[in-house]
Amino acid sequence: MLVMRGIVKQFPGVRALDGVDLDVRAGEVHCLLGQNGAGKSTLIKVMAGVHQPDEGTVEFNGQRVRPSGPNDAIKLGFATIYQELDLVDGLSVTDNIFLGHEHARLGFVNRAAGNRAARQVLERLGHPEIRPTTEVGRLSPAAKQVVSMARALSHDARLIIMDEPSAALAHDEVANLFRIIRELTSQGVAVVYISHRLEEIREIGDRVTVLKDGRTVAVGLPARDTPTSQIVSLMTGRNVEYVFPPRPEAPAGGPPGEEVLRVEGLTSPGAFRDVSFAVRAGEIVGLAGLVGSGRSEILEAVYGARPSSGRVVLSGKQVRKSVVGNVRRGMGLAPEERKAQALLLDQSVTANITLGSLPGFAKFGWLDRTRERAEAERLAKALDIRPPDPERPVKTLSGGNQQKAVLARWLLGSRKLLLLDEPTRGVDVGARAELYAVIRDLADRGIGVLLVSSEVPEVLGLADRVLVLREGSVIHEGDARELDEHLVLDMIMNGRAA
């Protein structure tokens, strides 16, 4: 149905695509795999008409096409869910879903019809609770993802392109997404699916195309029975073990490292209530729970970025709930939504990395830019940010590399407590193992880490202790080694405490 041949796309200084072939058949789920920066997002932006290829051809149903803009692609029947959410925060859910093809007559928007149609799509997506009239800016990242999916579905598309749609979704939502994908493919719609989670590819994918450094290294692999080792070595060119770093040799119960954080009776109405726990120096504490269970909100409240009642004690001192003060006292938060909450897209990687510790680079307000650069370069290397040029504007990095820049910000300066919200969102398999090692290493150096992740194996593999959250309350707290994925899933879904 869609055949792309020899696609080349050049950006200033980077050849993002260097001869990519792809063919997608009607009714299949075609997965694109590749490391961060391999060119997956660029490729789908070429399909979606956002970028024009420098070379190569695109055929759709046997006809040469050359979408010169997103509108052209939409007319051809391509709908795209971008990796970086592209919603207008100030508009309502309905307005976002139908942006560009509003229900209107003679230029007057017919609100009622729009809201009705929006409700239908949202229901189909299994989210009747999202009100069509809500302003999108007020929604959680996961709900925003649903809205962008609804937008893609509202187009009657014949080809739906999804760039890491599951990155912002929790377990049950992914199941929902897959149900919809199956529904679509059974009607002959083709889906191009990008994800760094191999188990998803196994579950939903039909065939796989692997990209590496802007080229196709394999096309049409069967998604279900190509061995993982083969896929990973195609992607990375080496053998990567998907492993978690070993926990420090410590007797169960842990050496009572000094308490870095103590939270008592923390409550934020509507998000979570009466949450108490502690994080010790050198310890990684994981928060597991569904989207909406209050995970991210707890991090924000501890950080002082969300109004809450209750006590937050950092290194024995009760803190006033202000971000500025908390950062000065040694907290750092890598937030969930990198684009909206963390990055200055127009600024360089360096400026983004040093933003959280500017005073450390300045004397009387005067910036030491040489040192700033050197530190950024060191971190870019440590986290394998590619391309390794810290002067590049962050927006020209691939999604996974942007994520690494967000983390890098808090590796600077002397931190006592790091709050990591989905730290590996969009990071590829190989780099993930490295990030885990970096996080463990931080803990070994005496930093307390509070980790939120939608991926239960990640929480279990990385954390020492796990808090399980459900509907805003902690329902279980225990050693990560005594839990398994199944048990945790059971708790977060059904609330059955072990």
Added chain:
Amino acid sequence: MSDPTKPRSDTGPPGIALPGRAGGNPLGRLTEAGHMGLLVAIALLVVVGLVTKPAAFATTSNLVSILSLAATIGVITVGATFVIIGGGIDLSVGAIMALASVWATTVATQEFGPVVMAICAILVGTGTGLVNGLLIAYGRLVPFIATLAMLVAARGLAQRMSDRKTQLIQPENSAIVELSTTRVLGVPLLVYIFALVVALGWVLLNRTTFGRRTYAVGGNPEAARLAGIDVRRHTMLLYALSGLCCGIAAVLIMARTTTGSSTHGDLYELDAIAAVIIGGTLLTGGRGTIIGSILGLLIFTLITNLFILNGLNTSDQLIAKGLIIVVAVLLQRRNLKERAP
């Protein structure tokens, strides 16, 4: 269908080529690209001047008068650049300048001599800017509205204080006037002050944490907040800085006109904002340069000069300026598009 696992074996440069140098400064490539167009525009205007009025245009005295004209608004433009990069807008600059000039030239102030008069102007400017900043940062007023209110109120206060009369600088305080009459190397002192303010502004924006934070606060306030920057305090300081620039500008206009008056600086806000926009600073914040703004201002000043030299109608001059703003913004948008991902 091709062999499923056959890797493409063409040789060629790897996907990740050598990154192009982006220039040392984080905004290097932007400033360079944006400034080229401005420099070309200035060159064109100079050519027009040379062709239409060769005798009058290319004289030192004309050059000096262009610079003196630019100096007052120029100082204001520096402050406005900070505010706009920081994601705000300051409509009250002209009014603040008028108020500062009136306050500094009242009979009571004049008794204390020229130094106190200058300090008074600067303090009044900074203080008024601070009020703007407090209203916007802590009172959560929209900048447009808060500074619009200030525009009206400050001018009203200036009229009240001066009783709508133009206040002359007394002969014993002529030291202030000497800023425009004393020349070093043929150039009046006030042009040096202008240059100094530009240089300090550039350093503040590009070499200090304050500048870096200004970009952060304007570019993504939420990210700035979560990175531990006190966004409100910074916003407040930006307006105070703008007020400070207005205070300095008040001293310059007092020097040039030998008066303080509630009518000084009428519509300066428009010229300053227009210069900033032409200079490539985004009205949405997070992006922009001081040099761009100053070049933008020079374009405006050159146009005024050319129209005066050629004895043309001031209405036509306004029309020309309006066209320039539109053209500049259109060009900018094309630039942005090319860079967008």
